[in-house]
Amino acid sequence: MLRLVTDVHADHDVHPEVTMTQFDPDPPAPPVGADTVAELVTIEQFLDDRPTESVPRPLTSLLYDLALAGKLIANRTRRAGLTELMGASGVTNVQGEEQKALDLYADEVVTSLLRRGGRVCAIVSEERAEVTVVEGSGQYIVVHDPMDGSSNIDSNVSIGTIFGIYQRTTDVGGPPDESDWLRPGRDLAAAGYILYGTSTILVLSTGQGVHAFTLDPEVGEFVLTWSDMVHPDEPAYYSFNHSSSPLWEQGVGDFVAWLERPDTPSLSQRYIGSAVADFHRNLLHGGIYGYPAETGLPEGKLRMVYEGAPLAFLAEQAGGLGSDGHRRLLDIVPTSIHQRTPVFLGHRALVERLQAMVQGGDASSGEEASPES
Numbered sequence: 001m002l003r004l005v006t007d008v009h010a011d012h013d014v015h016p017e018v019t020m021t022q023f024d025p026d027p028p029a030p031p032v033g034a035d036t037v038a039e040l041v042t043i044e045q046f047l048d049d050r051p052t053e054s055v056p057r058p059l060t061s062l063l064y065d066l067a068l069a070g071k072l073i074a075n076r077t078r079r080a081g082l083t084e085l086m087g088a089s090g091v092t093n094v095q096g097e098e099q100k101a102l103d104l105y106a107d108e109v110v111t112s113l114l115r116r117g118g119r120v121c122a123i124v125s126e127e128r129a130e131v132t133v134v135e136g137s138g139q140y141i142v143v144h145d146p147m148d149g150s151s152n153i154d155s156n157v158s159i160g161t162i163f164g165i166y167q168r169t170t171d172v173g174g175p176p177d178e179s180d181w182l183r184p185g186r187d188l189a190a191a192g193y194i195l196y197g198t199s200t201i202l203v204l205s206t207g208q209g210v211h212a213f214t215l216d217p218e219v220g221e222f223v224l225t226w227s228d229m230v231h232p233d234e235p236a237y238y239s240f241n242h243s244s245s246p247l248w249e250q251g252v253g254d255f256v257a258w259l260e261r262p263d264t265p266s267l268s269q270r271y272i273g274s275a276v277a278d279f280h281r282n283l284l285h286g287g288i289y290g291y292p293a294e295t296g297l298p299e300g301k302l303r304m305v306y307e308g309a310p311l312a313f314l315a316e317q318a319g320g321l322g323s324d325g326h327r328r329l330l331d332i333v334p335t336s337i338h339q340r341t342p343v344f345l346g347h348r349a350l351v352e353r354l355q356a357m358v359q360g361g362d363a364s365s366g367e368e369a370s371p372e373s
Contacts, residue, residue: 009046014060032284034226037224037225050206058139059119062165063190065116066110066113066163069109070161070215073147074215103150103285110142110163110224111125118136119138121139122181123178133175140168141168143161143306143337144163145161145303147160148160148162148275151273158272160193160196161194162276164188164310165188165190166180166187167240182334186330188313190207192205192310200214201225202281210228210314212229226284229284230319231320231347232285232286234263234286235287238254238256238287238289239278240252241271241273242271247294249358251325251357252354255357279314279345282346283346288350289343290342290344292342300341300342303338303339303340304340306342311343311345315345321352324341325359326358329345
């Protein structure tokens with residue numbers, strides 16, 4: 001603790017204890033768009049309290065399985081630097097991306113847990129070229145990116161697991177087919193992500209708002225920490241990779257230039273490089289996340305089925321919007337499980353403005369410079 005001494009050679013008078021933050025105070029964090037929780041509620045208690053007609057018991061059990069997967073991956077993530085899990089595995093996935101050892105571990109954990117219990121009939125993973133069909137009469141299809149942001153593993157940056165859950169439409173007496181998983185995101189029964197950082201946080205929605213649970217490592221339980229999360233009215237951040245700006249289409253560049261004008265909403269630029277981490281920060285404090293199409297990458301980088309759609313579902317449940325710059329993400333029907341898409345997620349008015357500028361609308365002028373103008 002720092003103490004200030006005025007004249008130690010004279011009278012040795014010492015000022016009261018003063019902390020460094022009084023000399024160099026940090027700016028306060030932007031407000032969070034959610035209700036804090038005053039009582040202890042575990043994820044099991046929270047889901048058990050949901051009406052069974054909106055959250056059937058098999059879906060509740062499936063969410064427990066994903067929470068357990070999150071605990072196992074979080075434990076291994078904390079030890080990654082001490083084990084063989086940091087670094088490349090020497091294998092590439094179907095997208096041609098080099099898989100990290102932790103990618104493969106996370107995929108195996110999620111897949112093995114989902115196979116049991118008879119609740120799942122098919123699993124779509126970023127790390128697998130084909131759909132994993134599970135024998136039995138399971139009612140649900142799970143789509144997931146087991147380790148989003150894995151290129152940041154060696155840098156000790158926040159990473160996460162993204163998932164979405166569909167209820168099957170085909171007869172449970174027969175095998176599932178692509179009509180069960182190549183569906184618009186608006187059909188999702190639930191979606192969420194597990195963020196591995198300074199703490200492990202599970203954020204989910206079953207179509208009745210967005211809620212966040214933090215893993216208490218001492219008791220091994222996810223505990224409700226934020227309920228009914230919404231994008232704050234006053235957005236705080238925008239998250240775009242500026243180094244790629246020469247490769248963006250004109251409308252995206254115009255939108256970012258509009259954000260940087262002195263008469264427009266005062267947003268700070270924050271970009272981590274893990275979609276789930278950037279999305280989470282902007283969900284808490286308000287803002288917009290974007291991964292646009294680029295020259296040489298016209299379809300974008302993120303995958304529609306297990307990244308774009310689940311995050312867009314969460315964004316809309318929190319009062320925001322997800323778009324590819326032209327269409328609502330939740331209305332897009334994918335044609336393949338690894339289909340890519342441009343992605344813009346967050347504060348509804350900001351996403352709508354970006355969409356208007358991408359489509360050729362002139363939003364660069366006007367008397368009012370709020371997100372809605």
